[in-house]
Amino acid sequence: xxxxxxxxxxxxxxxxxxxxxxxxxxxxxxxxxxxxxxxxxxxxxxxxxxxxxxxxxxxxxxxxxxxxxxxxxxxxxxxxxxxxxxxxxxxxxxxxxxxxxxxxxxxxxxxxxxxxxxxxxxxxxxxxx
Numbered sequence: 048x049x050x051x052x053x054x055x056x057x058x059x060x061x062x063x064x065x066x067x068x069x070x071x072x073x074x075x076x077x078x079x080x081x082x083x084x085x086x087x088x089x090x091x092x093x094x095x096x097x098x099x100x101x102x103x104x105x106x107x108x109x110x111x112x113x114x115x116x117x118x119x120x121x122x123x124x125x126x127x128x129x130x131x132x133x134x135x136x137x138x139x140x141x142x143x144x145x146x147x148x149x150x151x152x153x154x155x156x157x158x159x160x161x162x163x164x165x166x167x168x169x170x171x172x173x174x175x176x
Contacts, residue, residue, distance in 0.1 A: 051097050054165065058090040058158070067137075081147050082154030085112045089158045101166070105159040112151035119143040 066083040069075045089108040096104055118126070120143050129135035140147070 051162075052094050054162075055090040055093040055097075058093075059087055062087040062090065078146060078150040081150035082157070085109075085151035085154035086158040088112055089155050089162075093162070101159055101162050105155050108155050109152060112155070113148060115139055116143060116147050116151065 062083050066080050066087065069080040069083060070077070085108065088111055089104060092104045092108050092111070096107065115138075119130075119140055126139075130139050130141050
């Protein structure tokens with residue numbers, strides 16, 4: 048349990064700067080940053096729901112990412128103002144794009160796969176010992 052939380056914290060610590068850097072390099076498509084953001088969302092949910100199955104965390108992460116993207120269609124003044132701040136823009140994005148949903152899905156599938164493989168390697172190494 049603690050191992051999963053530590054790995055998720057490390058994931059966040061790695062994914063956050065990678066996502067920020069991806070936005071600074073013009074040759075990197077925005078969708079890469081979106082996928083990295085979704086992977087970070089998965090890591091956050093993994094910390095919060097550390098006792099749940101990975102598939103449940105993946106589903107909740109995907110729903111969360113989709114809700115954030117669809118929330119970009121809402122133009123309430125306070126929400127628009129918050130999105131114009133750095134933190135608001137990083138958390139909620141700006142401007143709905145269908146392609147972002149695909150990027151989120153790919154990112155979550157990737158991080159789900161990484162956690163799944165890491166879990167199997169841990170189990171195998173425990174059996175060998």
